Amino acid sequence: MAQARDRQLVLTMFMVGFGFHNDAWRSPSSRADEIGQLSLIRDMAQAAERARLDAVFFADSYGAKGLRDGNYRGASLYEPIAVMGALSGHTDKIGMIGTQSTSWSEPYTVARQFASLDALTGGRVGWNIVTSTRGNENVGRDEMPLPELRYRRAMEFVDVVTKLWDTWDADAVVDDRANALWVDPDRIREINHRGEFFGVQGPLTIPRSPQEWPVMVQAGQSADGIELGSSYADIIYAVQPEKAAAIEFYNMYKQRVRDKGRDPERVKILPGIMPVVGATQSEADDLAAELADCIVESRARDTLEKTLDLDVSDLEPGDRIPQERFIAGANRVKRWYLFRDLAKELTLRELMVHVSRSLGHRFLIGTPASIADSMIDWFEARACDGYNFNPPSVPEGMNNMFELLVPELQERGYFPTDYVGDTFRERSGLMVSDDDVARVRAKYVKTKP
Numbered sequence: 001m002a003q004a005r006d007r008q009l010v011l012t013m014f015m016v017g018f019g020f021h022n023d024a025w026r027s028p029s030s031r032a033d034e035i036g037q038l039s040l041i042r043d044m045a046q047a048a049e050r051a052r053l054d055a056v057f058f059a060d061s062y063g064a065k066g067l068r069d070g071n072y073r074g075a076s077l078y079e080p081i082a083v084m085g086a087l088s089g090h091t092d093k094i095g096m097i098g099t100q101s102t103s104w105s106e107p108y109t110v111a112r113q114f115a116s117l118d119a120l121t122g123g124r125v126g127w128n129i130v131t132s133t134r135g136n137e138n139v140g141r142d143e144m145p146l147p148e149l150r151y152r153r154a155m156e157f158v159d160v161v162t163k164l165w166d167t168w169d170a171d172a173v174v175d176d177r178a179n180a181l182w183v184d185p186d187r188i189r190e191i192n193h194r195g196e197f198f199g200v201q202g203p204l205t206i207p208r209s210p211q212e213w214p215v216m217v218q219a220g221q222s223a224d225g226i227e228l229g230s231s232y233a234d235i236i237y238a239v240q241p242e243k244a245a246a247i248e249f250y251n252m253y254k255q256r257v258r259d260k261g262r263d264p265e266r267v268k269i270l271p272g273i274m275p276v277v278g279a280t281q282s283e284a285d286d287l288a289a290e291l292a293d294c295i296v297e298s299r300a301r302d303t304l305e306k307t308l309d310l311d312v313s314d315l316e317p318g319d320r321i322p323q324e325r326f327i328a329g330a331n332r333v334k335r336w337y338l339f340r341d342l343a344k345e346l347t348l349r350e351l352m353v354h355v356s357r358s359l360g361h362r363f364l365i366g367t368p369a370s371i372a373d374s375m376i377d378w379f380e381a382r383a384c385d386g387y388n389f390n391p392p393s394v395p396e397g398m399n400n401m402f403e404l405l406v407p408e409l410q411e412r413g414y415f416p417t418d419y420v421g422d423t424f425r426e427r428s429g430l431m432v433s434d435d436d437v438a439r440v441r442a443k444y445v446k447t448k449p
């Protein structure tokens, strides 16, 4: 085994019980009958913990529109706060990142939920901050607020939450039984926040977190999203299928973090990746082919048409999409151009598989050695600080990642073989500095307005 390197990968996993590959749940070996139950998610979290992953990640959406169309992958069958509470007693060391929306909740509620979970888990919790792109119909709103408004609210929301997490000093609980004083009232502060969206006095009802405050995660790629993430987040999730673009994004992001007076080494950029791993290349190819066969063609066509904004109803699976159907424009995202170029080489079926497989995230089909080579190549080139694994299928594709690929990364010294440190922040190099605390405290209004 190689000596552990100074800079190591941070690895998390998207907890999608259906498998991330579209329709992978149809595979005979899936545990689709247990989705929504504790047994499946517990086994996934424990497998991730045995592999020494930094954290498991629970996405969330505020609606069930995709479910009725058969788009299950993004369905939110596990509410993140509830599931993290349930898993706190079934895991010991692994971090748990849960999504909560700043558009559909209140900062005092979110601050309490994560502070309480952090206390229950001994400092293992993270918050994925999202502004939500849907869900208005379930909170009595006729329209979705525009992104600019959502992010303005999110900035103030996170500002309030971080101030609330700082309202108790670490030594506020004195447990002085002789003098009948459990908590020293002078070591708990109000924040007296009054802003555009929120009025919150504080303090919080819960003592300071064992890791100062929960880890913060953000995945926004727009200018407003990057402003929020670079101001507050410890982990940045991203969709980056190409190395050169990933390096550019990485450098830009770290500079933005530096500009905010924060330490860029303590902000980890983790693009999504789907490793389809086999002990040999042909085993990996077989697994990829088996998962591709799970795809329901009518839905894959639909997904492709929506993603590329064109009509393929007249084409056979073996046809190529004529290039003239791709009409470029200012509203086209990077992924659209990527698929347009791939369409020159791939048949309609191959392209449908490509889009369905990983939603634009990078995927690799190979042996532990070949996939580790590629992951390390990006890491060494500073295209990323680690990865968010999208498990191709559950349990098979997930177990191959943990039993074949992670040991290969450990063998080469790029990933720890055991947990070191007491909290998620310590284990993943995300410690809060004195400067970070001072920055939050500078925002307090000392007296009631």
Ligand SMILES: Cc1cc2nc3c(=O)[nH]c(=O)nc-3n(C[C@H](O)[C@H](O)[C@H](O)COP(=O)(O)O)c2cc1C
Residues within 6 Å of the ligand: 058, 059, 060, 061, 099, 128, 129, 130, 131, 132, 133, 218, 219, 220, 221, 222, 223, 224, 225, 226, 237, 238, 239, 272, 388
């Ligand atoms: C890995 C990853 C996970 C995400 N998880 C969620 C989620 O759970 N809920 C959600 O509403 N949005 C989620 N998003 C969407 C982002 O929060 C964000 O809205 C999106 O990347 C677009 O960026 P923008 O909001 O800056 O335009 C996720 C994005 C990525 C890349």
